[in-house]
Amino acid sequence: MTEKVGAVLVIGGGPAGIQASLDLAEMGLKVYLLDERTTIGGNMARLDKTFPTNDCSMCILSPKLVAAGRHPNIQLIMNAEVKGITGEPGNFKVRMKRYATYVDETKCTGCGVCAEHCPIEGVNEFDMDLAPKRAIYIPFPQAVPLVFAIDPGLCIGCGECKQFCKADAIVYDYESEVESDLSVGAVLLAPGYDLVDPKVKTEYGYGKFPNVVSNLDFERILSASGPTAGHVIRPSDGDVPKRIAFIQCVGSRDAQTGNTYCSSYCCMAALKQAVIAKEHTEDLEAHIYFMDIRAFGKQFEEYVTRAEEEYGVHLHRNNRIANLVEDSNGDLILRYHEEAEIFEEKFDLVILSAGARPPREAKSLAKALGIKLNKFGFCETDGFTPLDSSAPGIFVCGAFSAPKDIPDSVAQASGAAGKIAGLLGEVKNTLVQPKEYPAEIDVSGQEPRIGVFVCHCGINIGGVVDVPAVMEYAKTLPGVAYAEQNLYTCSQDTQEKIKEVIEELKLNRVIVASCTPRTHEPLFRNTVREAGLNQYLFEMANIRDQCSWVHMKEPVKATEKAKTLVRMAVAKARLLEPLPVSKVQVEPSALVLGGGIAGMSAAIAIANGGYNVHIVEKSDRFGGHLNTIYHTLTGLDPQEVLEETRKEIEEDEKITVHLNSTLEQLSGYLGNFESKLSDGSTVKHGIIVVATGGLEYEPKEYMYGEDEMIIPQTELGRRLAKGEFDAKNVAVIQCVGSRNEEYPNCSRICCFTAMANALRIKKEHPETSVYVLYRDIRTFGFAEEYYNEAARAGVLFVRWDPESPPVVTKENGQIVIRVTEQFIEDEIVIKPDLVVLNAGVRANPDNEELAKMLKVPRTEEGYFLEAHMKLRPVDFATDGIFLCGLAHSPRLIWESIAMANAAAARAMTVLSKGEVESEGATSVVDADKCRGCGDCEEACEFGAARLVEVEPGVMKSQINEILCKGCGTCVATCCNRAITLRHFRSEQIMQMIQAALDLEGKT
């Protein structure tokens, strides 16, 4: 067997590729993150806000971009593509081709002077061609890597940029393309999706009518950093639109384009855009024209209700717009059919909700890597192994395997990382070395000797701020022992210079006055550590964003402000103190709560990664809810998978099984948990995976329990599987116990179940009539095909309105269902001999007790609440605890499995390190002042602050510095000022304020 390589190639730098790269890198694998573009971020970087939290997309993505960009184990390979592969799982050689950007990435500082002087203007593809870019450009300001690139299609080779680049980064005579090989153990595909070109739907006039835009165009129009600076205006005349319409299913659910699948995200995206647009323009009227509203995700249905009721977004069900007509004013006229009437409406702006198509590189990727694509051109995967491509050792995540929204993509990304960790577990940490730093110099008792480095940033700062003057001013400030100016303080040679000066002049504090700590603080902290200083003896003043950028027309005032910022930094620096970082050993084992398919899959993935696992199952049998499911929509038998998984659990030596058992008591924290189980055992473990599953709702409605002809869907599935089905006339009622007042959200799986059962009935008993009584059909992704197939097989779909749900009665021994078909507004009477209630999913009632023990939050419906709905789907805010499966929210089987792999991967990022480090800047409680009120415990999102009974009847707050993120919320909450946040102590802040107010600079 050939030797395995501890490196992974991740193709595609969207949120999925980034998440997978970070997880793999944290697990000790070397990562090459390759993207066709010149920056990472993918389509998510284009989005304005994200549903269902309305978080700013860039605000949540940018930290991930930065983290991937600066991770020592991740190497970004931009503007490149893959050409071929040889080798086998564990040891591949991948041929890749890089296209020149004509900029030396080791020299470019991202200052942007080149672009300012470039005389050529083209359109910026990132801004959906709505904004200009120069021939040398970065696509968006937060770009990672922050390296400019020349667009060879635009550049005329005039030499202006080269002349002005003080960093000498521009190299015109690079080879235009260079091929090379990468040695990796595994490949992960995350190239995402592309938007269907709305031009193919000629009836909507995209590209012809200026006021018809795509959903991604509209994201850029909404975005504050977009082409209109966040002003919602329409393209033709710059007017503020007052009436906008969204047309759904443009290039989705559409046989004309061949895209008969559902793109999964467009319904929610349109609702979000409508809501955000209304926030921009209060008296705006937004209409959405759609077929079914597919709000199947966690808390999505509540979002729909809010959009409709709070924001007054108009929803037009069962209406796909046929075409648009433009009038002389540039307004658009559309017609739709509602309540047996045709209405004609005029809109200022129309947004086409364009669906997803495979990424444009799909075919070349498939050819280069020998993977199969499905009939739509997306990556082919199998039912229960959604993360495996058809080629062993090549994995897939995100929208490339099927259109999906961001949290599902991110969960898959972590899941794929987990699978790769299983493959390459034994060679982790072979290609990455933890960095060694010199012993820290003891600066205690020393007078402050501060060094100040002021950055010109080429002319980016120096062109406005008088940098020499700032430097001279810094020299005059008390405590400053040295000051200098640099062309680029972040350049490699300046780092060496800083280290020399620290050593030579025995500096014990360092200040850099340059750009933002968001991107550059880690670099400088690293430099001072290399010189033997504690990293918290470093301080930054942002004289770029806050001076040269915002006051570019007022150089004198900008310089004054720069001086003030430096004065403030010096004032704080005088009080800086070295902060120790505490480390705790991580117990290299896991506790998995729940023995359903999610818990079992997580346990196996962690065991495959080389760690011991304790799996705790309340009942006497593994399998959970899956024990009652006999066939899936795609025709697979889950019982086979379940049997295999059970066997694996039982045979794996690393897994200890605790059946008939629950968690009784939990102590400890990240890395060092100790649990007492009801079977009497005590287990030490480093992390916890919560996979406690969910339950099938027991209906109270539709005469359930009053007649044996009325059964839940699991019973129907069982009867079909066991050959006990003999009904001739079946009525299936959807949304039983879902989407109502008590339980507002969608249970996600029931439409799939309905199709699976209906198709099986029609296949095995073609003479049986099947009615499906539904509100919206939500067969998202490729499952849409099964909806079409069911209709073709003769299944009858009757849509009902929540205002008038079906009524089930028994008349003369016959069950009778009366339902008003919402659409034709007519009553239909069905006389079935079997009524199937598609009962929704309920959160496990045990969650309540468990949440208290784990100190983690739940949703109103009782599901566990993750750290962040978009980008951290399987993490809790409290470190060391993860979740997957129905504990999170209703999931399909394969989704639960992918999520379990994700939770395992996230867990292994902790377990693989052996120890965890705290932040230095954490909160600390003054026990004398603490009166034990517990406000901090309630306020702390991360579970770090806890009240502890220190003596009988006396509670004191204690902050676990391993869990503390240094956010300062507890400090602000504490009514007794008993908590201090290190590095942001009150006297430090006060000194900065005084320095800011003291215009003479004498504090």
Added chain:
Amino acid sequence: MAEDEISKLIEETGAFDCVECGKCTSVCPAAVYDTEFAPRLIVVKAQEGIKDDPMTKKNIWVCLTCEMCNSMCPYKVNYTGFIQGLRSMYFRRGEVPICSQGGLVHTMQRLMAKEDLKQNRLGWVDDDIKISKDKGEVLLFTGCAYQLGTIFDDRAAFLRDVPKSAVKILNAAGVTPVVLEDEVCCGHDLLWVGDEDSFLKLMDKNIERIKATGVKKVVFTCPECFRTFDVDYQDFSEDLPFEMVHISEFVKDAIDDGKLKLRNIDKKVTYHDSCRLGKHMGIYDPPREVLSAVPGLEMIEMERSREKATCCGVNAWANCEENGKKMQIDRLKEAKGTGAESMLTFCPKCEIHFRCATHNKVPVPIEDVDIEVEDFTNLIAKALEDGE
């Protein structure tokens, strides 16, 4: 109505794929004027098997069968075919529509379906043109233009010239066409009012008689005959052993091959895509290419052209009423608005219906709609170079 008949129809027309999105209905020209009419409701109700038969006669006869719905359907459901199927079922039950002219045209067509009919089909043939009555390579199917021109001589007498124009064109291109003495109506109108029996009789006669000539190619001027042969005949019987071309395709090819030259006509024209030639048969470019080959002729497109072209407002004489008239007036306004002197089209029905709209009182100023309606085939014949 038998439920299995409906099921079969649902299957044949792909109506099970209907996802109730409503595109068909919002684009339907009939639904605009008659909001009780909605293609999707007809299909959905049929699917749900609604017992009280809400498919009122009015509903299915309102359909113009223009196929605007088909062209828009994301799932390619054949709504027009669905309507056609329903109409046949209704007809069998004796539920027939009220047709204009007291059903005169249908009567004429049914007469032709009878065995013992003796008609003088070639009364228009004179010495100016060359035809064959039995053998040849190419057959011209003349259709009912001559008869319609006679019935409607007060508004569309020019239709009587169409067959002769067609022969002139063929002759000019070096072709002596076979023209049948015993050609009968193609049956289009009977099929679309649901009279399948009479339609099949006409079909059998035509197929048998054309097959007997051994021709390899049949040329049509009338879009309805063209569609009926190419689609319906082959659906109801079998693949026909001859090629079927529309005269616009024939002329275009002849021009391309250098066999036909057209002379100067100084005129501004616009072109109306009839539903049969356009949406049903997908022939949009050949007529336009022919027009561009006429020197001096300026062609101005209407806003709603090609697959967006609107309907002439009547189908198979079954729904001649006020909404049809509104559609005709709207279309004529649009045509007049282009500044063209005449609106060309191939379909004799369109020509009659548009002429009819302005024949009596119009609800708008006459100068908004008084554009000449001209037969395309006649125009080409006029453009033939002398001496050919």
